[in-house]
Amino acid sequence: MKYLIVLALALLSFSTQTSAQDGDAISKYFEQYVENEDFTVVYVSPKMFEILGKLELDHLEDQEAQIAMDMASRLKSIRVLTTEIDPGHYYEEAVNKINTNEYESLVKVRDEGENINLMIKDNGGDIITEMLVIVGGEDEFVLVSLIGDIDLKNISKLSKTMNIKGIEHLEKAENAEINN
Amino acid sequence: MKKWILACCILSFALTSYAQTPTINKFYRQNKFKEGVRNISLPGWLIRLGSRIAKNKVEDDPEAVEALKLARKVRKMRLLVTEEGNPIKQQKIDKMMRNVRKKDKFEDLIYVRDESTEVNMLIRTNGSGDMIKNLLILVNDEEEFVFLSLKTKLGIQEINKLLRSLEDEVELDIEVPIPDPEPEEILAEEPQV
Numbered sequence: 257m258k259y260l261i262v263l264a265l266a267l268l269s270f271s272t273q274t275s276a277q278d279g280d281a282i283s284k285y286f287e288q289y290v291e292n293e294d295f296t297v298v299y300v301s302p303k304m305f306e307i308l309g310k311l312e313l314d315h316l317e318d319q320e321a322q323i324a325m326d327m328a329s330r331l332k333s334i335r336v337l338t339t340e341i342d343p344g345h346y347y348e349e350a351v352n353k354i355n356t357n358e359y360e361s362l363v364k365v366r367d368e369g370e371n372i373n374l375m376i377k378d379n380g381g382d383i384i385t386e387m388l389v390i391v392g393g394e395d396e397f398v399l400v401s402l403i404g405d406i407d408l409k410n411i412s413k414l415s416k417t418m419n420i421k422g423i424e425h426l427e428k429a430e431n432a433e434i435n436n
Numbered sequence: 437m438k439k440w441i442l443a444c445c446i447l448s449f450a451l452t453s454y455a456q457t458p459t460i461n462k463f464y465r466q467n468k469f470k471e472g473v474r475n476i477s478l479p480g481w482l483i484r485l486g487s488r489i490a491k492n493k494v495e496d497d498p499e500a501v502e503a504l505k506l507a508r509k510v511r512k513m514r515l516l517v518t519e520e521g522n523p524i525k526q527q528k529i530d531k532m533m534r535n536v537r538k539k540d541k542f543e544d545l546i547y548v549r550d551e552s553t554e555v556n557m558l559i560r561t562n563g564s565g566d567m568i569k570n571l572l573i574l575v576n577d578e579e580e581f582v583f584l585s586l587k588t589k590l591g592i593q594e595i596n597k598l599l600r601s602l603e604d605e606v607e608l609d610i611e612v613p614i615p616d617p618e619p620e621e622i623l624a625e626e627p628q629v
């Protein structure tokens with residue numbers, strides 16, 4: 257009986273640690289800004305993607321749309337943090353704060369005065385578990401975190417089906433894929 | 437005697453099913469008569485009757501017909517609205533949100549906050565997750581507060597049917613290309629802000 261209790265406690269503490277590690281970059285590095293009124297916050301929960309996964313999408317004739325919906329159904333959550341106040345400062349903060357041992361830089365682009373940085377986190381293997389889009393321009397700072405089973409080849413197609421600020425920059429991931 | 441036991445069982449079952457959202461019920465009951473709060477409660481039969489009447493008017497529009505079919509899945513609607521300041525204390529709202537997740541087993545769907553305006557959308561599904569049993573939408577602002585609670589019997593199959601009817605529009609949306617100017621340069625070094 258004692259062993260069982262010890263085992264249960266060990267499992268519980270392990271699962272708590274794992275869930276703490278599994279948090280997205282916004283909850284890890286920018287939690288203090290989530291309540292800040294200077295920032296706009298969007299969170300699409302795992303439940304939303306669970307429902308999306310249950311929808312029958314065979315009737316979509318457009319193949320790109322099929323792939324995009326399939327991609328979306330494999331996502332677990334999306335969190336977006338944006339502000340128009342002092343965007344340069346927050347971009348610098350994001351780039352400096354995010355642990356580069358954990359997140360690997362995929363592509364950096366400067367496009368019409370806007371800096372776009374795509375970063376990915378994998379599970380140690382081929383599967384990408386989180387993708388970060390960091391955008392810093394003169395007008396706004398955008399930080400997007402996508403959690404789930406992410407397919408780099410098709411991630412850009414999401415930008416065509418979701419109307420969420422910052423998602424459009426995912427097209428850069430496809431450019432990176434082509435360049436590689 | 438047996439009849440009494442049977443009656444008690446049926447009554448307790450009915451009460452249990454009614455008490456599946458005790459937090460929502462309590463919050464609505466406590467706040468509906470507060471000064472500055474407007475409340476609307478519509479029973480399912482009235483919504484179904486309204487959708488039948490409206491159906492005759494929109495027979496030419498298949499999308500509207502499908503949307504009305506969805507409206508028929510609503511079993512009850514309760515709405516609280518305040519416009520000039522919110523007489524409901526923020527602590528009460530926070531407590532309701534905590535309990536709705538913990539006790540009523542609601543799950544977050546979408547959360548948006550823009551400046552001081554917060555929008556929360558939560559749902560409660562059946563065990564297998566194939567049916568949306570409750571939908572709760574909250575809009576909370578310094579000036580305005582909206583609490584919309586829907587008791588539904590909306591299955592994933594019904595949403596699928598609606599999607600099929602909207603198929604043409606979905607395809608049209610997807611085919612619109614998002615302009616993506618060619619990047620001026622790809623930086624090898626740290627970008628300058």
